[in-house]
Amino acid sequence: MINLSAFSQTANEVIHLDDNSFKEKVFDFTNSKEWNFKGDKPVIVDFYATWCGPCKRVAPVLEELQKEYGQDIQIYKVDTDKSPMVSGAFGIKSIPSFLFIPVKGKPTMAQGALPKETFVKAIKDVLGVNAPESIK
Known part of the structure; x- marks a missing residue:
């Protein structure tokens, strides 16, 4: 029998990306200027830094949302200090900044805690995903 707990666990976790993994999972900003999303479900990217107070306040909210929405969305975190290429490609000047990426269409940026x-x-309006019953 196959143990599926490892699969379901990753669907409920916020995943940290660096410059290279961002290019693999979200968008290869080094080889294309035209937006081409690589994912198969809606995404929120949290651009943050470990020293940022507002970022620390938002982190548990994002983890809670990932658990509640489960397989319907994926939340990624990008440390702007460790991933300057992706942060620069999106013009991140203040943190936290959030990139809301629908499966089809252009991404939308938001800033602040x-x-x-x-x-x-935003998950409903931008990403097109209705809230699960647990948070309606």
């Missing part, structure tokens, strides 16, 4: 309700609204 957003409350959970704002994320839920």
